[in-house]
Amino acid sequence: MKSALPIGIFDSGVGGLSVLRDIRKELWNEDLLYVADSNHAPYGDKEAEYIETRSIAISQFLVDQPVKAIVVACNTATSAAVAQLRAKFKVPIVAMEPAVKPAVETTQSGVVGVLATRRTASSDNFLNLLARFSSNANIMVQACPGLVEQVEAGDLHGDKTRSLLETFVFPLLEKGADTLVLGCTHYPFLAPLIRSMAGVEVNIIDPGEAIARELRRRLASIGQLSRHEHRGSEQFWTSGSPDIAKELISQLWETDVEVKRLPEV
Numbered sequence: 091m092k093s094a095l096p097i098g099i100f101d102s103g104v105g106g107l108s109v110l111r112d113i114r115k116e117l118w119n120e121d122l123l124y125v126a127d128s129n130h131a132p133y134g135d136k137e138a139e140y141i142e143t144r145s146i147a148i149s150q151f152l153v154d155q156p157v158k159a160i161v162v163a164c165n166t167a168t169s170a171a172v173a174q175l176r177a178k179f180k181v182p183i184v185a186m187e188p189a190v191k192p193a194v195e196t197t198q199s200g201v202v203g204v205l206a207t208r209r210t211a212s213s214d215n216f217l218n219l220l221a222r223f224s225s226n227a228n229i230m231v232q233a234c235p236g237l238v239e240q241v242e243a244g245d246l247h248g249d250k251t252r253s254l255l256e257t258f259v260f261p262l263l264e265k266g267a268d269t270l271v272l273g274c275t276h277y278p279f280l281a282p283l284i285r286s287m288a289g290v291e292v293n294i295i296d297p298g299e300a301i302a303r304e305l306r307r308r309l310a311s312i313g314q315l316s317r318h319e320h321r322g323s324e325q326f327w328t329s330g331s332p333d334i335a336k337e338l339i340s341q342l343w344e345t346d347v348e349v350k351r352l353p354e355v
């Protein structure tokens with residue numbers, strides 16, 4: 091029965107755990123397989139072809155497990171590879187996109203800031219998204235090189251992370267942004283720090299919950315929601331060092347977990 095199969099989720103590293111968290115809240119009885127492509131992170135500074143090759147290899151690994159659906163828990167991989175993944179694999183593929191639409195619909199000041207990786211910020215998908223909504227608000231896009239590395243190092247509050255974030259967030263606030271879109275799945279782990287800079291009035295949008303709801307809708311529409319009556323499990327793989335990943339994922343997932351080495355893909 092397909093409904094009993096797990097769901098595969100991947101990211102360049104640990105960022106997609108922010109999406110995994112929302113999926114776990116939305117779908118308590120699903121088994122979840124998570125792949126962190128840590129040995130190849132960050133994706134945001136790489137060529138699109140490289141990210142496409144990695145995304146296809148990891149999706150193939152997940153499909154071979156097998157899984158009933160894949161969540162591309164990475165805006166950068168979505169912008170570089172989602173069309174190719176959808177063309178190649180038959181399972182439903184749910185993918186990220188910076189939450190520009192809800193931001194434009196809710197901003198009061200008419201100024202929206204989007205934080206993203208360099209690759210996402212310059213991708214055709216994202217530029218098309220901006221073109222669709224830029225007549226409704228002033229949308230400022232801020233590429234944030236270096237931030238993913240800070241999260242990968244488990245540094246969510248330190249001085250270096252703070253000062254890097256300040257250089258990205260303060261200019262947006264100074265230009266009147268009342269809404270900040272977290273356009274990379276690593277950034278929700280920095281939301282408390284961003285909140286401390288932006289204050290309580292600024293709306294910080296993390297699309298993770300919407301993605302989890304979309305996943306539920308897709309599975310429900312094909313009758314593949316889990317019928318298990320027990321809490322689902324999580325399994326983790328990394329293309330980097332399992333020992334380092336174990337420590338970091340246990341920190342971010344707030345539970346001690348085992349992490350397996352991803353076979354060479």
Ligand code: DGL
Pocket residue numbers: 101102103105106131132133134135163164165166167186207210238273274275276
């Ligand atoms: N977490 C990713 C994203 O949502 C990828 C970041 C990176 O590896 O540069 O864009």
